[in-house]
Amino acid sequence: MVDFLIVGAGFSGCVLAHQIATKLNRKVLIIEKRSHIGGNAYDYYDDHGILIHKYGPHIFHTNSKKVFDFLSKFTEWSYYQHEVLAHVDGRKVPIPINLDTIKELYGLQLSENEMQEFYQSVREPIHNITNSEEVILSKVGLELYNKFYKNYTKKQWDLWPSELDASVCARIPVRTNRDRRYFSDKYQVMPKHGYTKMFLKMIDHPNIGILLQTDYQQIQQIIPHKYVIYTGPIDYFFNYKYGKLPYRSLNFHFETKDQERWQDAAVINYPNDYDYTRVTEFKYLTSQSHQKTTIVYEYPTNNGDPYYPIPKKDNMELYQMYKQEAEKLKNVWFLGRLGTYKYYNMDQVVAQALTLFERELQNL
Known part of the structure; x- marks a missing residue:
């Protein structure tokens, strides 16, 4: 018997698991279909010993001191301000x-x-x-x-x-000055030892258990629980009764180069050339010192893991049908990018989870 079943071990799930375990002293079980924690922010050392982000670059930035202070309990930070170039008219220019x-x-x-x-x-x-x-x-x-x-x-x-x-x-800014930073938030940082280490510390508590490579639908009847926090795709929760919500996905092609630096910036966008949208060189983000470097090409696709909800009128109308179903349920909360079919930055997901805890969970 557990008090809370949390579906998904990304930012939403791990933040709430920590809050529930430490502040309410309740038992939590996290269910994760992948083989790792951290959601799309998961990072690891590749075969060459280079720290990479499995699901493309994740750069942390926020104006929220509350969010920054909360995450600072689980990681030291490296200060990093992101710059991007775009390959346009045969030149690489700031974007x-x-x-x-x-x-x-x-x-x-x-x-x-x-x-x-x-x-x-x-x-x-x-x-x-x-x-x-x-x-x-x-x-x-x-x-x-x-x-x-x-x-x-x-x-x-x-x-x-x-x-x-x-x-x-x-969301796209345009500038009238020489500011080359992609973001202008007050706090622009990267977890000093990676996102995965931060998540591990966040859920390191005797009240928190985790099952990886586990499908919620297969165990929900087996494990007794009082409450559900669901951060997976909301349409899957309801067995696609109104149809599938469309998402854009990405294919990643990683290459390791036998040199210390490969390109002129952390990310170079290719708006008009090639099939990929951008190329990322991770050592810019992580400040790692290594004689080799790993890059990743991103190829958008309709097939694969759900990354980006597609904000079109008919998709939002479909989501509203699922939202109405969700609102009928007691003791079940939906949140995160997949649970609410909305594009959030990492800090917004953390803020959403902290707000849900304060407004609805801490008095249960």
């Missing part, structure tokens, strides 16, 4: 677009005020924005949209930006 991007592409030496005027001169005034294409056109105009966003979005989602909800590209 998000900034003063240096415009200088590289057009030979223009602009001030910050002149950069604002430049955007104003090229942007398309769209008053009622309904999709991602309109978001970008209203920020940077048609030419930059074509160079950086149109084909990258098509590769990533297999949909044109005009077919995607405005929320997808609303």
Whole structure:
């Protein structure tokens, strides 16, 4: 008999397991279908001894002191501010677009005020924005949209930006200064010894058990429990009774190079060339010292593990049907990217889990 059955050993599940075990002194069993903890943030040392992220680069950034302080209980940090280049017109230029991007592409030496005027001169005034294409056109105009966003979005989602909800590209910043950082959050760090070590410390408690390579559907009737916290795909929980929710997935191709550095930045985007969207070199992220380096190519696909909920109107309507089913259940909570069919950053998932604990679980 356990008090809480937690389905999924990613951020949501591990954060809540820790809170329940330590603050409520209740018994928790984590069920995980994969062979490891950590969800998509799982990292490990490859055959060459290089620390890599199995499911593509995970860069931690947050403005939330609460989230940062919570995770700091389980890891030391390496300070890391992420920079990305985009391969455009045969050059590697900064993305998000900034003063240096415009200088590289057009030979223009602009001030910050002149950069604002430049955007104003090229942007398309769209008053009622309904999709991602309109978001970008209203920020940077048609030419930059074509160079950086149109084909990258098509590769990533297999949909044109005009077919995607405005929320997808609303996240994309554009700059009027020389700031080359991809993120502008207050806290930009990486777990000093990797995400997996952080998760191991988080769930190292006598009240927490874990079953790996285990399907929740196969054991839910076998193991007595009072409460369920479900972070897997919500449609699977309900046996796809209304149909499958669509996701985009990724295929990863790893290569190890016999040299210390391979490319000019941690991540290089390829919006217009090749079938892959980007190439990541992990040693930039991890600050590891090694005579070799490992890179990964990302190929978006419709088949494979569910990574990205696809924000289209009909998909959201399908999710609402499952959400209504979920709201009828007692003592079952759905959260995380898969449980709520919403794209979250890592810090947002942690915040969601901490909030759920404070509002609903700690008084059970």
